[in-house]
Amino acid sequence: MPNFFNKIIETFDKYSEIIVAFAVIGTIGIIIVPMPSGVLDFLLVLNITIGITILLLTLFIKNILEFSTFPTLLLVTTMFRLSLNISSTRLILGQGNAGHVIDAFANFVTGNNYIVGAIIFIIIIIVQMVVVTNGASRVSEVSARFTLDAMPGKQMAIDADLNSGLIDEETAKKRRLDLQREADFYGAMDGASKFVKGDAIAGIIITIINLIGGILIFSIQYNMGAMEALDKFGKLTIGDGLVSQIPALLISIASGILVTRSDDKQGFGQTVTEELFGVSRVLMIAAVVLLLIAFVPAFPTIPFLIVALIMGTVGYLLNENEKVEAEREIAQAEIIQTQRLEREREVEEGVTTFLVEPIALEIGYGLIPLVDEGNDDNLISHITSIRRQCATEMGIIVNPIRIRDNLQLGSNEYVIKIKGNEIAKGDIYLNKYLVIDPGSSDFDLEGIPTKEPAFGLDALWIEERDREKADLNGYTVVEPVVVLVTHLKEIIRANSHEILGRQEVKQLLEGVKEKYNVVVDELIPDIMSLGEVQKVLQNLLKENIPIYDLVTILEVLADNGTMTKDIEVLTEHVRHALNRTIVSxxxxxxxxxxxxxxxxxxxxxxxxxxxxxxxxxxxxxxxxxxxxxxxxxxxxxxxxxxxxxxxxxxxxxxxxxxxxxxxxxxxxxxxxxxxxxxxxxxxxxxxxxxxxx
CATH class of the missing domain: 3.40.50.12790 (FHIPEP family, domain 4)
Structure with missing residues (x-):
């Protein structure tokens, strides 16, 4: 049996496009071809099932792009409901019977009073049109506008992550595509919500036609009494309207949930549970308030008392869990601090402590969590990526960068040193985000004004709760570790000529010698010394010329080094050979x-x-x-x-x-x-x- 079902699923996947195409065409066919009441019952149940499925799916998805076909699906389901409305109208006006599903809804909801059913039907229409659909349409419109306005800033953030090595080219392409799909989704939803409004209006008109047409037809042609016809068609009409509008209401609610979701990488249920029941003090205070209300004479005691006990119990259990988590975090932080101190002590006892590091990064105690080795996104991994980028983009070797904490610095302060001298400094806040406005410096946000340390742009440190608002306003939002890493990379780039020492040049030449030993052996030491080659490379780096084409550089020096020893002249000869690289x-x-x-x-x-x-x-x-x-x-x-x-x-x-x-x-x-x-x-x-x- 499992193999049989697997074959069915594989066949469906293989021919899914053809099946969907026939289903859409079949939706139009329902309008033309009369449906037997039994087939109509099945299709009405299918319509309700689709509405329930779409609503549940919107609760479980973690990102709107997981349901990017929703605007198109909204149109298809709307046409399907209207087709069923037309088929049921044909049966109601032609036979006075529209099948068991409509009859069951009519009897169950209206009972013996179709006026009550009519009122319920009207309320559902009002809720759908005025509350849900109108709100979802407005949210879609605003989201579409803000998403389009924020696209340049988000694209700059993607480029910044790519340049700093946080993501690769493939990830950057995917993020750009997702950004475009998100803008297209909200734009499509802005128009697709009009389908739901039109569907509700059409449902009202069809319901009125069923009621008036049924009474007239069966009163005139079949000699049925006016009250008897009103009683009969009142129930059938209300039942037909409820059968079509309840799935429509489900899909309207689904559209509202979908466009109001925030991209937090979690399902709706998990997010609501964490945020609504995540603070124990709130639950316990609510329990106390409900308990006080329970003893007010005018209010029923039992319901309020039961809910107060439940809220108090949940709050107490959550508070105990928070204590355990806090103790665990403190213990883990102590272990990490102990390990870090042991590693530093071992290094300080070695001879290397008497040497000045080419590059060093000192951080305040508040930034120590950045070097937590238990975090995959720690500062050490970012620095490793920077060293790799410097080798690829500039052709230089950057030795391991020493990171140490400095109690003399502020909690959120860091200092970048080259050969023991302070070159740059800055401040970052681990619990905040840096916002950069590419257009102007007038921020519509609350935060700490600052300057972006790498490029000197006006910026603002904001709380995490304001990040979404900053994205919607089109600002570039940067994580604190990215701010530090970008600053460090720009400092290395600007001072690469100082970082390139004789030892680094020797390592570069040894790498070249593995494949091009002839040019290295010819040049050094017969024509030029290692120090002279270093001076030429430093002159190139000082003017931001990469030296990754080291073979060409060495060959030019070998050709011209016998005629002149002037480093400036030799540098100009090398520049001439690298003119394509320079001008690009x-x-x-x-x-x-x-x-x-x-x-x-x-x-x-x-x-x-x-x-x-x-x-x-x-x-x-x-x-x-x-x-x-x-x-x-x-x-x-x-x-x-x-x-x-x-x-x-x-x-x-x-x-x-x-x-x-x-x-x-x-x-x-x-x-x-x-x-x-x-x-x-x-x-x-x-x-x-x-x-x-």
Whole structure:
């Protein structure tokens, strides 16, 4: 028998699309083809079953995307109910009998008084149209608008998680698709709710037609008395209306539940149980209030007393459970703290404590839960991901980052150090979320104003209860650990040239030597020393040029290292070989390089006054001339940033190094490229010029 049922299920899955197509066409056929009362009974029971199933399904799903076909299903079920209404009308007006189901509903609900049944029918219609459907339609409309408004912020959050290594490319694609499906769902629900209103109106009209038409037909054609016809068709009409509108009410309630659900990864029952009965003090206070009401003379004592005892018992048991959970958490925290102290003691006793770590992260005591190894999403796993990203994106090796707690820091404070020196610091709150508004800094939320530490954007720390509101307002919502990790990654990127020491360069060369030993053996030590190669790589990283194409870099150094030992000149040769990599980050969507140029007379002036120093080549110019250069750059730079364009300065190869060194302190984020850095097939568009002084 199990094999037989399995074959039936497999066959249904295989031909499900064909079966559903015939079912939809059959729904239209019911309107045309007269249905026997027995078949109509079966279809009415099926209609009620579908309504119950849809309602239960909305209670158990954890996300609206698990029932994304609901708007379409709403239309199909509405047409099915209307088809059954038409079939039952045909039987009522033609035979005066619509089958056992309608008759049973008529007798059970109305009894001997069809007026009571009519009132119940009208109440169901009012509840369905005015309360449930109207509210669900409004929620769908608002949700659709807020979901569309919040899409850019959510997409930025997905990109931020992808860039920080929290998710992979496949997960990012799935989240973007889910985001689009969610917007489509609420948009479809906004229109689909109109089907339910139309169904209710059509049900009222059909009911009136059944009542008036049945009385007229059987009074005139079959010589039935008016009161007898009214009694007979009053019951049948009310029964028919109830049979069709009760499933409609179930589906309306299901639509209301579905659009008002929050995405909390739990079923409705579990969420309600945790939130409604999750605080023992609330239940116990409610029990006391009910107990007091029970002894008020005007109120019945027994019902209030029973409910008060139940609420008090549940509250007491929940309170005991909360005590056990609290003791367990305290014990676990003590174990973790003890293990951490033992590990730190072992390290401090070793010789490594006398060495300065290349990168260190110090955290306040309030952030210690971030390094809990029992949590899969802990800070250590994020840092491991950062090191992997730095190797992939920049080509550098980042040694393990030392994390230690520092009691001198604030509870929520952290400090990032490079070679023992404090480079950056910030504050995060583990029980809050950081909200960033990509449009403006006027937040419609309550929280702690702050600056996003990695990029300096205006931000706000909000409570977890306001997270959904922030999403609906289109803000970018970031978890605290992501804030810290993103800040750490940007610090590593900005200071990668300091982090790259001789030991790291040697590790990189050993990795290259496994497959390309010829170029390494030729270059080191006969042509260049390890330190000279390090200086070239540091110059590249200082201008945000990745060094993952290490083979090309070494070959260029081997070709030109015999002719010159000038590190700046060698760096320019390497840049020329990496021109595709350099330019790719600055091209617009059309593949065009939009640049700021330098007036030829100014280039000549800088070229004639260059001087080499310990910090590199710089132009020796009068302070007034330098001030005018900076003013010109600032004016053009502000204009391009206002247009949303990344400023890039293009100069001749002769002065590139000197010009970059000149503006690096005032405009560190403006890249300076030479004509050798631009491939021949790249189109250049000039958007401004640094004028002559």
């Amino acid at each position: 980050d600055y091209l617009n969507q059309d593949g065009v390089l939009q640049v700021i140029t330098v007036h030829p007379e100014l280039e000549t002036l800088i070229g004639n006054n260059m001087q080499k120093t310990m910090s590199g080549s710089i132009p020796v110019l009068e302070p007034s001339i330098i001030t005018k250069i900076f003013d010109n750059i600032s004016k053009v730079n502000d204009g391009l940033i206002g247009m949303g364009i990344q400023p890039v300065v293009l100069v001749s190869p002769k002065i590139r190094i000197a010009f970059k060194n000149l503006i690096s302190y005032n405009f560190p984020h403006i890249p300076v490229l030479s004509l050798n850095d631009v491939p021949n097939n790249v189109e250049i568009e000039g958007l401004g010029m640094v004028d002559k002084v």
